[in-house]
Structure formats: C-alpha cells, structure tokens
Amino acid sequence: MAKGTTDKHYHGKSKIKGKAAKVSDNRLSLISAVVIVTGIIMLVWINSSNSQDTEGAFIETAKIQSTQTSQNTAVFSTTAGAADILETDLLQVVLKATAGVADVLDEEFMADTHTASIQDKDTEESEYSNLAIAKVDNYVNVRSAPGTDSEVVGKMYDGSVAQILSTAGENNEWFQVVSGNVEGYIKAEYFIYGDAAVSVIDDYVTHYVVVQADRLNVREEPDISSGRIGYIDNGERVRLLEWGDEWSKVDYAAEHTGYVASEYVTIAEEFIYAKSIEEELEELAALQELQARTQASEETAPERMVVSTPPPQTNFASVPELRTAVVDYAMQYLGNRYVHGGQSLATGTDCSGFTCYVYKEFGYSLSRTPQGQYTSAGRGIDMSQIQPGDVICYSSNGSTCTHVGLYIGNGQIIHAANSRKGVIISNYDYDGIILGVRSIVD
Numbered sequence: 001m002a003k004g005t006t007d008k009h010y011h012g013k014s015k016i017k018g019k020a021a022k023v024s025d026n027r028l029s030l031i032s033a034v035v036i037v038t039g040i041i042m043l044v045w046i047n048s049s050n051s052q053d054t055e056g057a058f059i060e061t062a063k064i065q066s067t068q069t070s071q072n073t074a075v076f077s078t079t080a081g082a083a084d085i086l087e088t089d090l091l092q093v094v095l096k097a098t099a100g101v102a103d104v105l106d107e108e109f110m111a112d113t114h115t116a117s118i119q120d121k122d123t124e125e126s127e128y129s130n131l132a133i134a135k136v137d138n139y140v141n142v143r144s145a146p147g148t149d150s151e152v153v154g155k156m157y158d159g160s161v162a163q164i165l166s167t168a169g170e171n172n173e174w175f176q177v178v179s180g181n182v183e184g185y186i187k188a189e190y191f192i193y194g195d196a197a198v199s200v201i202d203d204y205v206t207h208y209v210v211v212q213a214d215r216l217n218v219r220e221e222p223d224i225s226s227g228r229i230g231y232i233d234n235g236e237r238v239r240l241l242e243w244g245d246e247w248s249k250v251d252y253a254a255e256h257t258g259y260v261a262s263e264y265v266t267i268a269e270e271f272i273y274a275k276s277i278e279e280e281l282e283e284l285a286a287l288q289e290l291q292a293r294t295q296a297s298e299e300t301a302p303e304r305m306v307v308s309t310p311p312p313q314t315n316f317a318s319v320p321e322l323r324t325a326v327v328d329y330a331m332q333y334l335g336n337r338y339v340h341g342g343q344s345l346a347t348g349t350d351c352s353g354f355t356c357y358v359y360k361e362f363g364y365s366l367s368r369t370p371q372g373q374y375t376s377a378g379r380g381i382d383m384s385q386i387q388p389g390d391v392i393c394y395s396s397n398g399s400t401c402t403h404v405g406l407y408i409g410n411g412q413i414i415h416a417a418n419s420r421k422g423v424i425i426s427n428y429d430y431d432g433i434i435l436g437v438r439s440i441v442d
Helices: 002-062 066-122 195-204 277-293 319-331 351-360 370-376
Strands: 131-134 139-143 152-157 161-168 174-179 182-187 191-193 205-211 213-219 228-233 237-242 247-252 256-261 265-271 304-307 379-381 391-395 403-409 412-416 423-427 433-439
Touching: 131 195, 152 182, 152 277, 161 182, 191 195, 195 205, 205 213, 228 247, 228 256, 228 277, 319 351, 319 403, 319 412, 351 370, 351 403, 351 412, 370 391, 370 403, 370 433
Parallel strands: none
Antiparallel strands: 131 161, 131 191, 139 152, 139 182, 161 174, 174 182, 205 237, 205 265, 213 228, 213 256, 213 304, 237 247, 247 256, 379 433, 391 403, 391 433, 403 412, 412 423
16 A cells, blocks of 8 residues: 555654664764773873872982882882883773774674665665556545545546555545546545556556547448448547457447447557546537437538548658657656656656657557557567667566666666656666567667
8 A cells, every 4th residue: 555655665764764873872882982991091191190200209309218219219110110001001902992893883884774775775666556446336436535525526437547645544444546637535445456456457458549530430330331320530539349450349429339440540548547527527528429420410421531640750860860859858757747547748647658658759659558568569679789769678576567668878767667756767777677678669
C-alpha cells in the first residue's frame, strides 16, 4: 500500500539519522576523553617541573648541609625521572588508546554509513507501489472525504486505474486516490493494489480504433455489402473488440457490435480512469449522438473513405537528426510529475506513457504498457548497438517488463521514475534487470 511505502521511506530516514546521531555522540565522547587525558598529562608535566624547581632549591641548600643535599638530590632526581617516564609512557598509552578508539569509531561510522546506504536503497519507491485498479461490478463513487455521507465528485468504473496518495479512516479503510481528472476517496475494498495489481496491469489496457477517414461506416458484418449500423467521423474513436487485417470488430454506441474497415483506422491504447460528473455528462451526450446515427440513412450521411489525416511528416534529413529531435523533445518534460496512467506529458504520465507520447509527437504508435513496448515497439537490438532515442526495457522480476526509459546518450536515460521523483535523468543501469533495447526509428 502507498501509505506503507511512504511510512517505510520516512522510517528509513529516521534510522539513518539515529545512527548518525549515535556516531556523533561517540565522537563527542572521544573528544571528552582526549581532553581529560591531556589534562592529566599537563598535571604530570607541571608536577615534574615543580619537582625540578624544588630540586634546584634543595641543591642550593646542600651547600650548607651536604649530607641532606645528597639525599635530597637523589630523591628529587628519581622523582623527576619518574615523572619523565610517567609522562612518556602515558603519552604513548593515550596515543595508542586514542588511535584505537578512533579506529573503532571510524569502523562503526563506516559500517553505519554502509547500512544507511543500503537502507536508502531499500526505500527506493517502486513505480507501481501506489497503483490501484478498481474491481467492482459496474462503478463505485469517488467522494470528497473519507465517508459515505460526503459529496460524490466522480465515478470509477470497473478496471479503472488510480494512483494512491494516502490512506484514511480509523483502520485505513479508505484510499485517497487520483485518477484522470478526479481526486477523492474510495474504500480500499474496491481495489486491487500492490503486487496483485502489478501482475495484472496489462490486462486493464483498453484498445480503441481512431478513425482516419472523413467518415467511416460501422457495419453489421465484416463485408462491404453488409448493412450499416452507424458511422464514425474523423478523429472519433470506439472501443476495439477484435483486430483484423481487413475488418475490425468494435463496440458501437454501448449497445451495438459492428465492424469497420481496418485500413482507415489506427489503434490507440489507454487505461480507463475515473470520470468527473462533468465528464460523465459529456460522454452521455456523445453516446446519444452515436445512437442517433443508427437512424440516419446512407443517403443523408454517406460514407467518405478519404483519409484527411495523413501520417505526420517528420521532415528530418537523416535518422540521427530524428533521434536528436526525439531526445530534445523528451528533455522539455524533465522535472514534470509522475501520474500512473496519465495521458499527458505536460500534466503527468507514467514510464510507458512518457515514451509513448514522446514518440506519438513524431508519428510513431507505441504500446501504452511497458510489456507491450518490450514485445512490439520497433525492433529489438543488442545493448552494444544502442543510440539516443532507443527505449530500454527493465524488469523487477527478471521476466516481465515493468519499466521503460528513453536513452539520451552518454550512458543515461530520461524516464518517468515514480510518483516521488517524477521525470528524471538516471544512468542507464541505475536499477533492475535490462530485458532488452528497442529501436523505434530504424
């Protein structure tokens, strides 16, 4: 859960600070010990000096009392010598002890630093740690506060994806989520989340056909002579049920299944998101428009299979120039936020959305998921052949692609890392297992 991940992160930092404080206290103890021992040495030295001064006085007196002088000279010579020996030995002992304590503390400090480094690495937030997928019969309400009596601000339909921001409620039974343009609260029981969500995320991508012709008929059967159900205008889209080389099966107007000519459409992949009240009304109006078209005759609304939207022209003189343009375009979004399932480079998206939407600007269609890009984007190449603009595919489990990044040269990638870091630059081998590299432009 997201809260658990966040708590772990800050708890890890507390441990590191605690160890740093412990090392600091130990160093203060060492300094105190050195000060005390230095004071003892100074006292011994002063006593030694005083003994030597006293010895001189007694030597003067010895001129009168020779016997006492000899005895006193012997005594004080011995005292001064003992002081010298004591001072020398004590210095050596102190230096050895000080060095020993310093070595111990240095070793402890290095060990704690190493431990802190490991703990910091352990707190690295996974891209999918905050992922949640709605698992409901139809839809569940998104509310403005964690309670069933709070205002409804949107709906999440079955299969909608969301990013968990926090948990709420007495028993953390509510998730605060953001999905599409909707932010609010939903009970955790309506979600698949954590590892369970990661393992099925590719199953929740929705495929659409987007019409490239001026107007395209939706027919009852995959045949040009079949009856017409309705039509779709340029730029409009309907949900794809089954792709075919000549005809593709689509869901038309929520209550009709029909077929469109595949050569006049392109495929788009997107996640389903929560819908605000306003978005619900807009979609209802669009659905009613499609349903009204089922009553229109071909005479009044004829099919026009003229492609008025030609493929985007890149206008680049060479492939290296195109690669540079792709990297430069991607770099504009450095520092932007990460939004799981997000649909915009400007307002935020995830790792596969980042590479997908960057390349979309140059007329290339990439899958909307990491695994989809690993299996179908461009062509696979060896790591030794990598060039700026290629997509590196990573895995957290060694088999499935769970993350992608855009190679920008000099051993670095730009990628939408996670909700904590956003879009950043990292070394190409920063983490995980590299499954492969995909060359998109050649």
